[in-house]
Amino acid sequence: MARSRLTPEREAELYEAVLDLLREVGYDALTMDAVAARTRSSKATLYRQWGSKPELVAKALRHNKPVSLAEIDTGSLRGDLRAVVERSDACQMEKDSALMRGLAHAVHENPELHEALRELLIGPEMTGLDELLRRAVDRGEVRAGNPALSFVPHMMLGAVVARPLIDDRPVDPEYLLTYLDAVVFPALGV
Amino acid sequence: MARSRLTPEREAELYEAVLDLLREVGYDALTMDAVAARTRSSKATLYRQWGSKPELVAKALRHNKPVSLAEIDTGSLRGDLRAVVERSDACQMEKDSALMRGLAHAVHENPELHEALRELLIGPEMTGLDELLRRAVDRGEVRAGNPALSFVPHMMLGAVVARPLIDDRPVDPEYLLTYLDAVVFPALGV
Missing domain, CATH: 1.10.10.60 (Homeodomain-like)
Structure with missing residues (x-):
């Protein structure tokens, strides 16, 4: 072959x-x-x-499989989400952003590409996030019916996409930690 | 000439x-x-x-100047932000999303285009949002130092960008109203 x-x-x-x-x-x-x-x-x-x-x-x-979130388990949701953000390095984030920019129009026209990009950038992150959030609900840190639970990927993706567009600056862990404290934790009530 | x-x-x-x-x-x-x-x-x-x-x-x-947010003034921040979302029609949102996708890579390479896109899609919205948020602070609805105040554009842009990428569905006002209730209002403490 x-x-x-x-x-x-x-x-x-x-x-x-x-x-x-x-x-x-x-x-x-x-x-x-x-x-x-x-x-x-x-x-x-x-x-x-x-x-x-x-x-x-x-x-x-x-x-190009991304690293998994599966091994993150600090015992609290605040710790887990901070760990997610802290171990993403700024260089990889910029590389992922550049990929998303390069493919933004093409994926809309081509479902096969869309699915591949979704799996690469979003699928594993979402599965990992779901698991972190499920444990936080089990520990009683977040109320099971909190409507923000299903929007955590949207909040995080928004933070990444908006940084260069709105602030004209690259995404880095420090910015994302500020965003977690200002937006994600209050929305989840932790 | x-x-x-x-x-x-x-x-x-x-x-x-x-x-x-x-x-x-x-x-x-x-x-x-x-x-x-x-x-x-x-x-x-x-x-x-x-x-x-x-x-x-x-x-x-x-x-292609967008409509302004200046005339929105319902007397409360919840009412103002709901009005912003309700009068954006789904068709215009999809047209703006298509523009962002079509230009995502090019604006990164071309500062002049970046500035034009920023002014078109982001500038007026941000100025309008700043005004709505300033009034909410003046009325005592939001604490002046609330760190989520400066992230409202990031939250909203994230909601718009993430909807097709994560949920594979177009943005519509109903989805944005749910997002306001689940994320934006809790983050702002209203």
Whole structure:
């Protein structure tokens, strides 16, 4: 099978290059020619291996799995959410923001890309958040019916997206800690 | 002067067509050829009138002024913010979201476009919100030092951006009213 011709290391290198290009030039300007040039591979190889640009981009997104929130368990919701924010490094946040910008229009047109981006950036974070929030409810820190519980991902994504657009500054952990104290904890009543 | 050759009506029609194209295809794929074809004008006219694509897009953004929040004054912050949300129609929200998606990558590369988009989508809303919030503080509804005061635009933008990405649904006033009750009012302590 053609796919077996690339080593896993070479495949990972290709996916990383695709994501870098996405951040730099956006989806529309990301051509198979540009990928071939950046990765020093032939277009024939790219097409044989991935079939099409959307398929290559979706695979690259799915390959880049974020770290999980599963191991965070400080014993309190305040501690857990602060830990989530503190261990996200500013550089990774800016890289994720650049990916979202580069794909914002394309994902709206292409459901397969949308699903891949959602899984990468949102799915695991949401599953992790759900678990932190469930434990907080079990401990009695947050009332089970608190309507803000289902909006925690919206609050956090909003903080990330709004920072460059409204304040013209990059997201960093210090800003997110301030936002947790000002918005998220009061909304949850903790 | 060349600019005087277009009537204000024709100019408005051109700007509207540029924004429609931006929503449909995004900034990269918006070529002067596409604008010329859509508006049945010559590329020579477009270049003579606007000089370049970024200049044309920035002008189109600046021309499309949103309605102001200045006339909203219901006597309470809850009433004011509900009024902001209720009179935004779902169709306009979707049009603004499509513009943000189409420009997300381009504005990061082009400060002039960033400034034009900020003024269009964020500036007037923020000025209007500041005024509503200042009155709420004057009336004693919100404590002057409440740290959530400076994050109201972030909370609202987050609600708008997160709805399609996280819930895969369009933003509508009903959803925003639920978000106000669950997040914004508790964070502000009202």
